[in-house]
Amino acid sequence: MSVALASSSTPNSMRQEPLRVMVVDDSVVIRGLIARWLEPEPDMVVAASLRTGLDAVNQIERVNPDVAVLDIEMPDLDGISALPLLLAKKRNLIIIMASTLTRRNAEISFKALSLGASDYIPKPESTREAGAAETFRHDLIQKIRHLGAKVRRAAPASSSPPLAPALDRPREARPAPPPVGQPQLVRRAFSTQAPRVLLIGSSTGGPQALMTLVTELGLVIDRFPVLITQHMPPTFTTILAEHLARVSRRPAHEALDGEVVRAGQIYLAPGGRHMRVVRHGAEAAIALDDGPPINFCKPAVDPMFISAIDVWQGGALAVVLTGMGSDGMRGGKEIVAAGGSVIAQDEASSVVWGMPGAAANAGICAAVLPLCQIAPKLIRLFSGDRS
Structure with missing residues (x-):
């Protein structure tokens, strides 16, 4: 049976209330585990604990959640079938599969x-494994x-559209000005050295951003190696590599220990x-x-960034895309100190402006750009532009 654990709040109430979380999973063990984990957190509450996707669709208007944790395999209505129905009823609902x-x-x-x-x-195979x-x-x-x-900072009636290829989003051609009272971010000059490798780090929102980015990077990939660290578990990286190969129309694969790095x-x-x-x-x-793990992540971006300095010195060009935390910032600092350059995705186009925000606020970036502007900028830089 479905059990509501918290009453619905008024949609237009002051946004100081805890995040309302709807847990949808046919496992009573998982539902109970998540409820116990969230209970001590002062900024979130389990608004409902539901067994099926059908329960979630039927009760979403009453529960009025901010976030839904949605299992994939459930009776009556599975997660992938429930997903569009939930978003049809609440467009700005955050759904975590x-x-x-x-x-x-x-x-x-x-x-x-x-x-x-x-x-x-990813859910653990067994909740009895402590780690x-x-x-x-x-x-x-x-x-x-x-x-x-992020969704609470947005206007109540608006929703954040999914990331799309650059040509579909001309309105992001110019970066938005910083909010009133926020200081302008410090920008560094781009390296005077020609870039010889492209390094990309990403996390939350990264798969969508990466596929948008590499779609436009064929001219760079053909002439230079591209190394990517995305915070992601095994199996998922295998699928991501296949998707990147498909959208870029270039060879993409999970790196193998000892293989030589080559352009293309x-x-x-x-x-x-x-890596x-x-x-x-x-x-x-x-x-x-x-x-x-480094920065709570495995793989982590910092090891890739830092190790690249020994090979390419000031020829390393790093991009920090959307993601939680600050992974990539320390490695980016070392790349800049060695004579290389760092670009960060801007806040407006990031799903979470943690990693790119940390790099931008550290003053190590030569540019902070909307996602749709990063590929054109990279093409110019790898073609000889130094500004």
Whole structure:
């Protein structure tokens, strides 16, 4: 049976109230676990705990959630079928898809992102594994908090459309001015050295942003290697690499330990392993390691950024895309200190302006751009522009 755990609040009330979370999962164990995790959090409350997607669709107007944690496999109506019905009833609802780490569920999660889901989270195979359960708890709370905060900053009647290719979004041709009272971000000059490698780091919202970006980067990929670290678990990175290859029409794959880095290729850090670059004679090679998480992430962006300095020095050009936390900021600082350059995605086009915001606020960026402007800028930089 469906159980409502908190009464609905007035939609136009002051936005100091806790985020209202609707948990939809046919497992009573998972529902109970999430409820216990969220109970101590002062900025969120479980508004409803429901067994099926059909329950969620029928009760969304009464529950009025800000965020829904939506399981994929459920009786009566599964998550991927419930997703568009929920968004039809509440366009600005934040939906986080939850699934186990199977290839089928990874594919469904990617489809959900294209249908309007905000993010996904892998469920542990067993909640009795302390490490896996703790990672799930930490990631879930952070995603709810950061994604929920974004929708609450938006106008009540508006919703954030999914990221789209640059040509479909001409209104973002110019960056929006900073809000009143916010200081202008410090910009550095671009490196005078020619870039020789493109490094990209991303997290929440990253899969959509990456696919938008690489669609326009063919001229760069053909002549230079592209290395990407996206915060993502195993299996999901396999699917992401396949999607990147499809939209870019260029070779893209999970990086292999020891393989030589060459132009014309997209190398994606595999889920669960950090990706670094090392010298291999006169060439660069991939080095994967199974070390502990860095910045709560594995793979993490900082190891890739920092290791690239030993190989390309001031020829490293880094891009920090949408994502929670500050991963990439420390590595970006070291890239700039070595003579390279950093570009960050701007706040308006980011799903979460954590990682790019940290880089921008650290004063290490030569440009902070809407997603639709990043590919054209990269093409100019790799073609010889230095400004």
